[in-house]
Amino acid sequence: MSPREGAQPPIIHSYSRAQAIEDGVLVDVSQMASEAGFRVPVAMTATVWAEYVRVPAEVSGQDESGRLWDILWMLRVAIGRSASSGSELLFSLIVRNDDALPAQQVELKSICGPGDRGEPVITIMFPHED
Numbered sequence: 001m002s003p004r005e006g007a008q009p010p011i012i013h014s015y016s017r018a019q020a021i022e023d024g025v026l027v028d029v030s031q032m033a034s035e036a037g038f039r040v041p042v043a044m045t046a047t048v049w050a051e052y053v054r055v056p057a058e059v060s061g062q063d064e065s066g067r068l069w070d071i072l073w074m075l076r077v078a079i080g081r082s083a084s085s086g087s088e089l090l091f092s093l094i095v096r097n098d099d100a101l102p103a104q105q106v107e108l109k110s111i112c113g114p115g116d117r118g119e120p121v122i123t124i125m126f127p128h129e130d
Contacts, residue, residue, distance in 0.1 A: 016116045036072040044124035058098040
């Protein structure tokens with residue numbers, strides 16, 4: 001066997017979870033997640049935050065903390081109902097982004113994987129995001 005067989009290629013660049021949070025690519029929601037019963041750090045993509053946590057101008061009677069709680073609670077319920085032991089879970093919730101339109105059911109994805117130090121972490125994202 002030559003020295004190159006089975007050898008891992010060198011890492012050219014890495015991007016940590018902490019860097020993604022610092023850059024605003026991920027939003028750390030661990031504090032409220034802890035209140036919702038999560039025992040590991042939780043973050044969500046900035047795109048999910050912008051679409052389903054940030055309150056659009058067209059919506060009255062809602063705030064960011066309530067919308068965030070809804071996402072976290074529905075994920076917690078989905079985890080409790082899941083028979084899967086996999087690291088990926090799809091879950092849905094009802095969101096109203098315009099008072100003039102009916103609320104809609106949306107689907108999100110959570111992935112439980114290793115954090116920067118190998119610890120378990122959860123990331124919430126759109127189903128098409130990685």
